[in-house]
Amino acid sequence: MIWLGITIALVVTVFGGLKMQRRRKSQQARDAREALAATVDAPLADRPIADIADRSADRSANPAPPELQPTEVQPTEAQQLETDYQYLQTLLDEQRYEEADRVTLRIFLQLANVEQRGYLELDDLDEIPAEGLRNLDRLWQACSGGRWGFARQAQIYAEHDCNYSDLGKEAGWMVNGIWMEPEYAIYDLDRAPDGHLPRELWRNLLNVFGTFGLSMCVDTFLVRESICDLPEAPDGARETEAYDAAEARDAG
Secondary structure, three states, X not given: OHHHHHHHHHHHHHHHHHHHHHHHHHHHHHHHHHHHHHHHHOOHHHOOHHHHHHHHXXXXXXXXXXXXOOOOOOOOHHHHHHHHHHHHHHHHHOXXXXXXXXXXXHHHHHHOOOOXXXXXXXXXXXXXXXXXXHHHHXXXXXXXXXXXXXXXXXXXXXXOOOOHHHHHHHHOOEEOOEEOOHHHOOOOOXXXXXXXXXXXXXXXXXXXXXXXXXXXXXXXXXXXXXXXXXXXXXXXXXXXXXXXXXXXXXXX
């Protein structure tokens, strides 16, 4: 009888323990479901960081298809050039000469098809269309009453027997024997010498070739027929003067 009582007690104890264990597991499962529901329904700021990170990772693994963006229509070279001419006209009308000088160089690079390269070489000067040069020159002459522009520079060059040092001195490009120092640039029509602007083109060439190379560029460029026809000069007079001076210097 004693052993029977002990056996019954053990059975009751084991079954009671199993029942308590199932009850705890059921409670844990309910707690987990309630916590999950609370997390899903909670605002983003109240959710655990780990949960947000997990959900972000899920979205990254399956990204939404990108929205189609409208294709930008790039302007043609001719359209861009026309825009820059108009902008140059505006700058000159507003007497913003320093900025106009930089825009003139940019147009030069476009005319020579070397804008991406960012500088001119000697051969590029021969490739620039005559009409483009005339357009630039007309704008600079109009804003200065004929005192600035490539044609005025060509006239000064011819007057000094195609001596580029004399041109540099008279145009104010060379001061105290130093060429194209930024501090000596004068963007004021009342104070700047004749032929002083545009000068950024020449400074660009100086940076590439040095003073000796600059003399070659000046000699190549300023005797071009397309920039030696000032409107107020008789037909062909400026061209003849520049070419005759160059030939006389070479012959000597």
